[in-house]
Amino acid sequence: MAKRLTLLFFVVLFLIIGLVPIAAMFLKTIYVDGHFTLRLYRALFDSSREWGLVGNSVMLAFFVTAAALSAGIPLGVVLSKTDLPFKSIFTFLFTIPLLLPPYITAIAWSYWVKKEIWFFGLPGCVLILSISFLPIVMFLTMAYLKSVNPGIEEAGKLLSGWFGVLKNITIPAIMPGILLSAVLVFLLTLGEFSVPNFLRYKVFSNESFTQFSAFYDFNAATVSTMPLLLIAFVILLFEAIFLHRKTQESYGMTPDSDRFLVIELKSSKKWIVILLSLASFILIVLPFAALVREALNLGILREALEKAGDSLLRSISYAGIGASILTVIGFFLGYLIYKKALPGWRGVDMLTLFFLALPSAVTGIGLIGFWNRPATNFIYGTPAIIILGYVACYTVLTSRMTISGLSQISSSIEEAAEISGIKWWRRVFGVLVPLMKRGLLASWLIAYIFCLRDVGVTMAVYPPAHDTLPIRIFTLMANASGSLIAGLCLIMILSTLLPFSLFMLSVPKKGMA
């Protein structure tokens, strides 16, 4: 009973934070002055300009997904399945852009390529967002590769070389993971507005923000989010029906295999090291080095620190609080999904993913519309609204990490406690949490980094004088000097990478569960 009530509480909490505001927002657009009407939508569908922007958004998302897959899959294979030296260094370097708001990568590149014409518009957006989202493909490829039953690869090795085995057996076996990463990259690109804004490429996600921030027209802003929401919904429906089922099938996956086949690169090893060194140097090191060079001046850094001021402390504290709440909610929802403990568990799983994929403008506008009333001003007018935004957007990260942690604990561990008469709460805190503590710490860190780098939802909901550092940089970008922006970006990078590096150094290679 305690188990069901607790899980139900967290489901209801998540629905109130995430789903109810969005549903209420859309009801308002079809019930105007107490009457049902589609007037606002008709205006949207009649506008050719809007559809042109949707086309731009879809084209950008398509190119970014294609580029991230083309580079991310081979990278994931090389970094997890081969005997390449310096794998952890390469993994760290390629992960950096994911840890930062994508526009900071764009700023870093702008210091490197200066005012090159090609960098602005679609090519620059594709380049920056591909670099930013490539780690998603890389990590999902690596994670799924670890779960492939080595037996099916050995069976292939009796018949073919590694290239044939990878092409015909391993990659098809991890296809659900690859498709999931493609879905995520596509949807995150679709909702991204900061990079297209910086690089002057018109996309639809900017439209909602313009309607909202420039005209403060809630209904128009809500209606303008509809095309992106529909695309996100259709793609996630595809994920839920097709990919989810595939992932559930055995598909050669084994959760606790103690064997992992490693590809010996032999003579090609040095060439791959050279290739990856060049790629990471050109794509990551040089642009960020250019940014650091621009910022490395004591006067500039002092000014940047002054400008960043309390927004840096706010960023860190909001991210810390958000990550802690996310870890708790994600743990219980992850438990619910993994153990299928309540009917509708799949719906909860889908919904958490849906909110990550939902353009942040949609979530932000929904939250403001719902909480902006006198009775709830204690939420709307305080940082609580930012935390709610984080919870709505990022619960999927912590719930999926919990699922991953739970899958590494034999179900008999909890059953043994259960049969010994230990109540659920004690089983959770006495058995599961201690076994998963490293995984939960990793879950907190990931949530912290995503809250810290958030621009989209914070931009929409932050109350006056509660802006975070990424928002402050974003708003100063138009008027401040290049060096000052570089200084602010450097502070942002350090506040993200320091805890991440400390965590990576403190956690042994094994035992991340």
Added chain:
Amino acid sequence: MNAAEFKSVGKSYHGKEVLIDFSLAVEKGERIVLLGPSGCGKTTVLRLLAGFIAPTSGVISITGEIVAKDGRNFKEPEDRGLGMVFQDLALWPHMTAKENIEFGLKAKKIPDKERQERIRNIFGLLQIEDKINTKPSLLSGGQKQRVALARSLVLLPKILLMDEPLSSLDFELSFKLRAEILNLQKNFGFALLYVTHDLEEAFSIATKIVLMKNGRIDQIGSCGKMKQYFENIKTR
């Protein structure tokens, strides 16, 4: 010339010896069963011969050619001309039964006409013609076994390695499949290296039994000799 030979082969993982001074000759057409408790090194012998791991010491040869020696494999698994049926069968879940079988034939660049002919024959021989386009997840335990066998045999291996292939089946089906394996071995003429911990299964398959204990050969001999050995243990 022997189909395969192990000469003083040793294998250790992180300093722990799992196979010690293992010597065995597998003659053409012979059916050798490796018998013993879990962790005694039976599967390691198969994996060494397949080329998935390299011996820490000793020499392994196939039809007279040295394929591995003292920590190094000289021949990749795909070039050793062996077939293997895994304990969990390791059918490729994203491929149909036919695709599972065809993959190896394509890798060996067998012409299309001959490929189709071989697939038809092997499906007929194993009586799974109606499952040709079915994916493994939709096959029964026995049908999966047959597809795994067909996948190994369609390439006409010199030696077939079987790692407790019947362990997950009920007795009746296991009994039936043993008879089929013996028939297939007679038809194809391959040497069989078969791993099990089931005494009764071992005697029904083997022409020679190798009893293993703690990574070493404890006893080796014909079925008759080994029956006598076990009788002696019982009466002791």
